[in-house]
Amino acid sequence: MDLPSWTDPKLGTMKRAGLWLVTVVGEGSVFTKEDVKEAFPGVSQADRRVRDLRDHGWQIDTNREDASLGPHEQRFVKQGQPVWEPGKATRPSTSITQTRRREVLARDGHFCRSCGIAPGQVYEGTYESAQIDIARRVVRQQDGSEVTELVSECNRCRVGGRGTVTDLGSMLTRAAALSGLERKMLSSWMKQDKRDFSEAEAFWADYRALPEESRAKIREVLKPTAE
Structure with missing residues (x-):
């Protein structure tokens, strides 16, 4: 089934935002608030409508979830409900007040x-x-x-x-x-x-995080000496 055009003014902003992410940005790609403003000029709270997609199962990460992102960047990770289809945009909000x-x-x-x-x-x-x-x-x-x-x-x-x-x-x-x-x-x-935590427990946690080559060196140092 062909997707509606994300530029169709008859669709609500959230539906257009979802179509824009799917057809223009693409899953796995990064976009910014400025990109949203340029895509939806003159549309108030377009960035909020993008965030609203999360309430419909869309995964859109910020630097809170993905430390590699900058403070103004977001990553479109995965599409959720096709909100542009009839009845798919009526899911009650699960946002946290x-x-x-x-x-x-x-x-x-x-x-x-x-x-x-x-x-x-x-x-x-x-x-x-x-x-x-x-x-x-x-x-x-x-x-x-x-x-x-x-x-x-x-x-x-x-x-x-x-x-x-x-x-x-x-x-x-x-x-x-x-x-x-x-x-x-x-x-x-x-x-x-x-x-x-005891010193030994804290050391153990640090040891477990080391690559194998470094863990081997630690084991060698701690190896019991022959009496």
Whole structure:
């Protein structure tokens, strides 16, 4: 089926924006707000209509999801619902209100719940500072149903966790099987909402991130000496 023209003024701006992304930009390509303004001259809030496509399953990344993008760049990753077709543009909005965003950030302590970094803090070994935003996390319940819950995450962890499903039922089963000492230790960490890692544990995390050639050198240094 031939696609309608994205320049057709009879279509709404969001439908035209979707057609523009598909036929002009192309999946995987980068565009800017200036590109949107040039494509839709005189159309107010055209950039917002592009963002609205996310509520219909379109994946359009900013530098919050893709650290390689500049602050004014976006990447058209994947097409969602063909909103230009009858009935395809009526999906209720799933956008997060600013009030709800503030509530989740405050509840989560204004830091990334995955790696613990705070907003503005620089990632170790880089000059890149963290941005904290709200991620949608799919959580599988004990009855097998899935619900989407909100959590605060940094731009790096949001990219790494995209598409994952947390199995709450499995975690509850594992929690019930813990020994008394393990439960006490975990309860202490949860009460403080943090865990202090030993030097060996911190070293292990850094070691696991090394390429094999470097890991081999570390293993050689730590090899037990003959008595």
